[in-house]
Amino acid sequence: MELVSQHVKGIMEECKVRARDAGLRFDDETLEYIVTNRDMIELSPKIMIPTLYDYWVHDVRVLSGKGMYEAYPSNPYETVINTRPAISYYNDNNPDWLNVMIFYHVLGHIDFFQNNLFYKNTWDVDLTGQALADKRLIAKFRSEKGRVVDYVIEFSRGIDNLVGYYRQINHIISKETQQKVNRPDFYFDVFLQRIKGVSHNTYLKEISRYNDCKRTKDDFFAPVIGKYPEFEELFRKEKASKNLRNLDVMEYIIQHSPFLRMDENKWMKTVIQIIRNTAMYFQPQIRTKIMNEGWASYWHEYLFMRDDRICGHESDFAKVNAGVTAMPKVGLNPYALGMRLFQHIEEMEDKGCYSFDYFCQKDEIKKQKYNSLKKSGARYIFKVREDLNDFTFINKYIDQEFLTKHQLFVSGKRFNQDRMSWEYYIKSKKAEDYKRMIIDTLYHPPEIRVEPDKSVKGVLYLNHLFEEKPLKQDFIENTMVGIEYLWGGPIHLETSEPAPESKPASSYTNFWDPATPTPKIPEPQKIKWKRMRYVLENRKLHKREL
Amino acid sequence: MITLDELLEKDRQREEDGFKRKIRIGQIVKPGAGGKGKIIVVPTTVEEKFVHDEIDLDQEQGEGEPTGGTGPGEEGDIIGEQPVRPEEGEGEGDGSGEGPGEGQGGEHEFEANAYELGKVLSQDFQLPNLKDKGKKRTLARYVYDLTDKNKGVGQFLDKKATLKKIVQTNIMLGRVPDISNIDTTQFLISPQDLIYRIFSREKDFESQALVFFLRDYSGSMGGKVTQTVVSQHVMLYSWLMYQYEKQVETRFILHDTDAKEVSDFYKYYSYKVAGGTKVFAAFKLVNDIVERENLARDYNIYVFHGTDGDDWDKEGTQTIAEIKKMMSYVARIGITIVEHSYVGGKQTEVEKYLKSSGILNEHKELIKLDIMGEDVDDSRIIQGIKRLIS
Numbered sequence: 001m002e003l004v005s006q007h008v009k010g011i012m013e014e015c016k017v018r019a020r021d022a023g024l025r026f027d028d029e030t031l032e033y034i035v036t037n038r039d040m041i042e043l044s045p046k047i048m049i050p051t052l053y054d055y056w057v058h059d060v061r062v063l064s065g066k067g068m069y070e071a072y073p074s075n076p077y078e079t080v081i082n083t084r085p086a087i088s089y090y091n092d093n094n095p096d097w098l099n100v101m102i103f104y105h106v107l108g109h110i111d112f113f114q115n116n117l118f119y120k121n122t123w124d125v126d127l128t129g130q131a132l133a134d135k136r137l138i139a140k141f142r143s144e145k146g147r148v149v150d151y152v153i154e155f156s157r158g159i160d161n162l163v164g165y166y167r168q169i170n171h172i173i174s175k176e177t178q179q180k181v182n183r184p185d186f187y188f189d190v191f192l193q194r195i196k197g198v199s200h201n202t203y204l205k206e207i208s209r210y211n212d213c214k215r216t217k218d219d220f221f222a223p224v225i226g227k228y229p230e231f232e233e234l235f236r237k238e239k240a241s242k243n244l245r246n247l248d249v250m251e252y253i254i255q256h257s258p259f260l261r262m263d264e265n266k267w268m269k270t271v272i273q274i275i276r277n278t279a280m281y282f283q284p285q286i287r288t289k290i291m292n293e294g295w296a297s298y299w300h301e302y303l304f305m306r307d308d309r310i311c312g313h314e315s316d317f318a319k320v321n322a323g324v325t326a327m328p329k330v331g332l333n334p335y336a337l338g339m340r341l342f343q344h345i346e347e348m349e350d351k352g353c354y355s356f357d358y359f360c361q362k363d364e365i366k367k368q369k370y371n372s373l374k375k376s377g378a379r380y381i382f383k384v385r386e387d388l389n390d391f392t393f394i395n396k397y398i399d400q401e402f403l404t405k406h407q408l409f410v411s412g413k414r415f416n417q418d419r420m421s422w423e424y425y426i427k428s429k430k431a432e433d434y435k436r437m438i439i440d441t442l443y444h445p446p447e448i449r450v451e452p453d454k455s456v457k458g459v460l461y462l463n464h465l466f467e468e469k470p471l472k473q474d475f476i477e478n479t480m481v482g483i484e485y486l487w488g489g490p491i492h493l494e495t496s497e498p499a500p501e502s503k504p505a506s507s508y509t510n511f512w513d514p515a516t517p518t519p520k521i522p523e524p525q526k527i528k529w530k531r532m533r534y535v536l537e538n539r540k541l542h543k544r545e546l
Numbered sequence: 547m548i549t550l551d552e553l554l555e556k557d558r559q560r561e562e563d564g565f566k567r568k569i570r571i572g573q574i575v576k577p578g579a580g581g582k583g584k585i586i587v588v589p590t591t592v593e594e595k596f597v598h599d600e601i602d603l604d605q606e607q608g609e610g611e612p613t614g615g616t617g618p619g620e621e622g623d624i625i626g627e628q629p630v631r632p633e634e635g636e637g638e639g640d641g642s643g644e645g646p647g648e649g650q651g652g653e654h655e656f657e658a659n660a661y662e663l664g665k666v667l668s669q670d671f672q673l674p675n676l677k678d679k680g681k682k683r684t685l686a687r688y689v690y691d692l693t694d695k696n697k698g699v700g701q702f703l704d705k706k707a708t709l710k711k712i713v714q715t716n717i718m719l720g721r722v723p724d725i726s727n728i729d730t731t732q733f734l735i736s737p738q739d740l741i742y743r744i745f746s747r748e749k750d751f752e753s754q755a756l757v758f759f760l761r762d763y764s765g766s767m768g769g770k771v772t773q774t775v776v777s778q779h780v781m782l783y784s785w786l787m788y789q790y791e792k793q794v795e796t797r798f799i800l801h802d803t804d805a806k807e808v809s810d811f812y813k814y815y816s817y818k819v820a821g822g823t824k825v826f827a828a829f830k831l832v833n834d835i836v837e838r839e840n841l842a843r844d845y846n847i848y849v850f851h852g853t854d855g856d857d858w859d860k861e862g863t864q865t866i867a868e869i870k871k872m873m874s875y876v877a878r879i880g881i882t883i884v885e886h887s888y889v890g891g892k893q894t895e896v897e898k899y900l901k902s903s904g905i906l907n908e909h910k911e912l913i914k915l916d917i918m919g920e921d922v923d924d925s926r927i928i929q930g931i932k933r934l935i936s
Contacts, residue, residue: 067588327616413610475594
């Protein structure tokens with residue numbers, strides 16, 4: 001691993017100037033390294049962070065990565081990591097024109113990292129430095145405590161997808177003290193209505209008294225406490241429980257685990273915290289893949305075509321670019337999809353199509369010809385890259401116009417028994433279906449929270465919120481074993497499972513076998529769900545229906 | 547960098563600490579040129595977390611996962627088709643002409659990798675060593691290759707070596723006064739300077755074990771069942787590889803209602819499932835091949851069969867007949883039934899008829915049966931191997 005040559009760095013700096021002129025915004029400092037494919041294989045299990053802590057799963061990944069490379073050699077063009085300064089890795093011996101293209105792509109990524117609001121939690125952290133400190137700390141623990149450290153890492157990683165990312169990002173962005181319950185809100189919304197159940201009349205009287213007090217600066221709560229002596233106590237409790245409910249599973253365990261509270265185990269909290277922070281750091285990246293790649297591809301194409309340094313390499317560029325951004329006949333390419341969607345948004349906004357006026361147009365021809373010459377597309381997509389993530393991006397901007405323009409469809413695959421073949425067919429050309437199909441591919445960890453009220457007598461009670469998706473059964477036991485270790489007591493998990501009658505017991509049908517009667521094609525029936533509770537105690541798992 | 551051995555050692559410690567093992571032996575199949583696949587053995591592991599299951603509950607029977615697409619056409623149009631099984635030119639049907647040792651087939655492509663895994667399995671997982679490897683004749687094979695060098699005469703002039711020799715001779719003779727300005731026209735060339743390559747007889751290998759791997763690839767074999775069977779077969783192969791000092795030959799047979807031999811492990815591993823099930827077809831094909839190629843004389847023959855236990859021939863009369871025929875020459879038959887989780891406590895057809903036929907007791911030393919669920923981990927698979935080869 002070494003820095004790029006001065007000549008190549010010169011190309012990069014030139015690219016930065018042009019990218020800035022086009023409106024991209026990023027820090028001056030960047031680091032570019034030349035790496036071999038072998039380096040890449042060794043880095044990728046560490047999410048490309050060279051200073052990430054050591055862990056045996058990484059070693060397993062490296063070994064299998066090497067095997068994979070032997071069977072299917074690949075040659076990635078670049079990888080960028082979201083650090084300060086941003087670090088990017090390249091292959092040796094790229095020709096200059098290719099470097100120009102790759103650098104523009106990389107600058108697109110860096111711009112995205114440093115401007116998209118979902119990354120705000122990563123802006124003030126020097127990740128490589130932090131990771132190095134963590135790595136040393138873990139190495140120190142390992143020399144003191146032995147392989148227990150690896151169990152703590154393993155079990156923490158088992159729940160590191162349950163971090164409260166949105167709550168944290170919301171907190172950072174609003175910075176306000178929204179999280180706190182304030183006294184008047186509690187009094188009016190909860191205490192009067194839910195706890196006391198006062199009459200409508202009393203409620204309104206209290207409101208006008210509150211408004212009067214505001215004017216006269218009298219203490220509104222003095223008579224309240226006189227009338228309801230229990231108010232303060234209830235309010236204090238509510239505050240405490242709200243804070244509890246806001247903790248994600250990892251935080252809850254760190255703060256409340258009886259096991260970790262013991263003196264000899266306190267160091268484990270640090271390890272869990274490291275795992276949690278690392279996971280949190282990568283949350284935005286997982287949630288903005290389509291946008292991030294699309295944005296970078298949009299800009300490498302845009303900037304490259306206007307760069308005079310590449311004269312004579314237009315066709316070389318076309319070939320590489322097509323390889324990266326072509327839409328496959330069947331399948332999905334996030335680079336291509338994201339790029340086209342950004343271009344589409346720009347065009348629609350240029351014509352003023354995101355308007356009530358356009359929305360009211362019912363005539364297809366008029367719709368196609370609609371153009372209010374708004375010309376604000378270029379500015380608009382910068383705003384999009386700042387405020388959205390993959391879900392909102394896809395959900396808001398994939399429309400029928402987009403599908404029609406690019407001839408997109410949802411493709412299905414079905415088995416043709418007569419021809420013994422898989423048939424690929426056009427399943428739907430509707431924007432809604434396409435959108436649903438993409439959204440189903442996005443990262444979406446289950447929403448699992450600790451129920452503080454039910455976590456009594458040493459039990460940790462986890463509640464999986466129902467989203468019409470079951471948990472992967474094979475993983476439940478080991479994950480819970482890990483949590484039990486960190487918690488030091490029984491773990492309960494409440495979740496939903498599809499009820500057996502609609503469960504595809506039919507995934508096994510003997511329709512190959514004429515000897516058994518052919519099962520009728522099951523009519524599409526609504527899935528019935530039942531609520532289950534898994535209980536893990538002393539590494540033994542039971543499950544019962546609720 | 548940590549080695550596979552160290553990783554497995556660590557993994558064994560987990561058991562002492564009361565946790566399940568986490569490292570599995572995975573295989574990456576490299577499709578090779580000319581239909582020669584190659585297996586690369588790597589460790590794999592899964593980091594278990596609470597994640598959503600990706601099964602699509604609304605999905606209809608026989609329907610694959612939907613994805614994106616681009617291009618012209620209307621809803622419902624068929625845009626492409628992919629055969630469930632790729633057509634194979636060679637090896638189809640009877641597989642004639644593929645005598646042992648003739649095709650440098652898939653078996654040698656496993657190479658050192660599998661040998662290493664076999665070593666790991668034998669040592670780390672305490673798989674037994676074979677006590678008696680059989681008294682079959684060992685075969686020495688020879689290949690002829692242009693590797694020996696000869697001065698003066700031969701089949702093939704080695705120009706580079708010859709030139710080197712000429713320069714040496716001329717330096718000795720003092721005909722190269724200025725090393726930076728060589729005048730080749732002044733060179734003297736002796737007939738002894740001409741270096742030729744000649745054919746040499748090279749002992750290639752001695753072959754002792756011949757393994758038939760039989761896999762059910764009928765419609766019911768989808769998903770984990772196949773993975774489990776293939777995993778076990780890779781490990782079996784590796785173990786034999788180690789036991790027989792790399793002198794193992796393999797033949798691969800797939801069957802649904804018909805059986806066919808495929809030329810390499812890649813095809814054996816990757817062919818997708820479809821069709822009905824007749825187990826006897828596979829055993830019959832083995833018997834035919836052994837008879838036709840007269841293999842019983844020269845080899846210790848192992849037959850391993852993996853299935854989910856489903857068979858149209860519910861009585862198993864044909865299958866039992868073929869197995870009995872096999873008893874005359876095999877060193878071991880190992881049948882693995884990987885049960886689908888929905889089978890529950892019921893016996894599968896293959897299990898039923900094998901047990902009721904009494905063949906398992908009659909020929910205790912020659913045929914073994916192992917039954918496991920589809921969700922088993924590596925240690926169970928390895929245990930299964932122990933059972934099959936005990």
